[in-house]
Amino acid sequence: MKKIIRFPLVWMLTGVILLGLPGFMTQKLFVNSQGILSIIMALAGGIVSIAIYWLVMKFMAGRRVQELQLQRAGNELILGAAVGLILIGVSVGIIMMLGGYSFTWSATNAVGSILAMAIGAAIVEELIFRGLFLQAVEKRLGSWFALAVTSLFFGLAHLPNPGATLWSSIAIVIEAGILLGAGFLWRRNLWFAMGLHFAWNALEGMLGIPVSGITTQGFFEVQLSGSPWLTGGSFGLEASIVPIIVSLLIAIPMLISAHHKGNIKFKR
Template sequence: MDDLQTARPGLVRRIVAFPLTLLIIEFFGVAIAASAASFGLLKIVTQGTPGYFLGGLAVAVFAILIYLAARRWIEWRGNDELPLEAFGREVPLGLLIGAALFTLMTGIVALLGGFSVERVNGLGALWAMLAMAVTSGTIEELLFRGILLRHIEAMLGTWAALAITSALFGLAHLSNPGASLFAAFAIAMEAGILLGAAYLWKRRLWIPIGIHAAWNFTQGWVFSVPVSGGKAPEGLLVTTREGPDWLTGGAFGLEASVIAMLVATAAGLFLLVRVVRQGGIRPPMWVKR
């Protein structure tokens, strides 16, 4: 009996190990560390250069290391979400899925008369777009899938976690230039469900990181479309968008198109079916597993 009492974690340890506590500590820890690293990058590296992309890659790696350190030293868990042995097969798969989905969606919009390619522009803002894709894809997936979805799932179950994180992901884009309520709803549906399902599929982060990075890079550099609002970047192709906002996405970009929402959400639901069939849906913490 004495040995069992000695082995039982203390009150402080049990409080820290509770999913809500872990969520708060890890979310703000990774967010603050990544923001500080990104701020430092802007101070020491010239934007639009190969060094800027390498700096962005370093920021992404730094965020991953902070995340893994939190899992190791706060959660006492091993690295089962970002194993190096899975990197070579899962990141390319994610990149392929993200690029293919955005290209498919853009092609449908073009067939409906809302998008056209004028000419090839050249390299354009290649290095800046690569840096943006790597940092946004990595950091946002660590925060929203690795931390928020995982810990909310531990408390409320898979379905509630997917719904809450999808809504939060959409709301997080409301402050972007050109955002609207429909744009936030579209992001919640297409990205929240797709990326959440991609994480639940393998219970690892490499595939959603790849999807997220390729989606942003394809729209920003390949098709020169605004990435979640703002000014259209100078990409590989000179393109134009014409037509109603439901088709073109308006000022927010093609992400806010109904076509994008349907294509990406359908892909997310396809992955969710796989998750259900492989028994990947978990109940709330008050239900015995």
């Protein structure tokens, strides 16, 4: 029985199912909440999700949960958020210079809901994709295969989003799946991946740009001009070619550094 429980596929699927429950319940609660209450709900759900992940990894996978060390949480969250802000800031800046985006101040905003959604997505999705999925596959088939598979499934997971197309999912595979996976392999830390994911979604939402097809009500309203290849169209920035290029310019050095640090594992 112990051998079955410790098998990567078993603890991975168990963790995914258990993490899906608080994530779904919390989302239902803060969707109808506003302001600070929605943020508190998202943080509470995040804490529960982290606790579930820790218990699964500790008692089912039978390993130390070094990727969630509290001592490193602050620094890694800040570093990850800085990378996320650079990615979105540079991408939006390039599109603006090419005439694709212009912004006007919005009379109303729902920043509390934007931050709550960003917190919930960053925590639950990173625990599932980089925490459970990547490490389970990596244990049997190595880091490179795990990075490829988790990136593919991360893109496919966004296919049901409003306005999603095959292209938008391919774009997310490259820009988000590879970048977030590379960040985890580089730092071997989920706080870093969460910080990057949160800053990405939060800044995009506050600028009024749709986040993977989900319309946001941020501080600004964005006007699009030109080809969807440049602007991303109604799906948002993720479907633009610009962040794909920028994210690869960030991810490749991360992967090189991960290799030099000995963080890349190979098939057994």
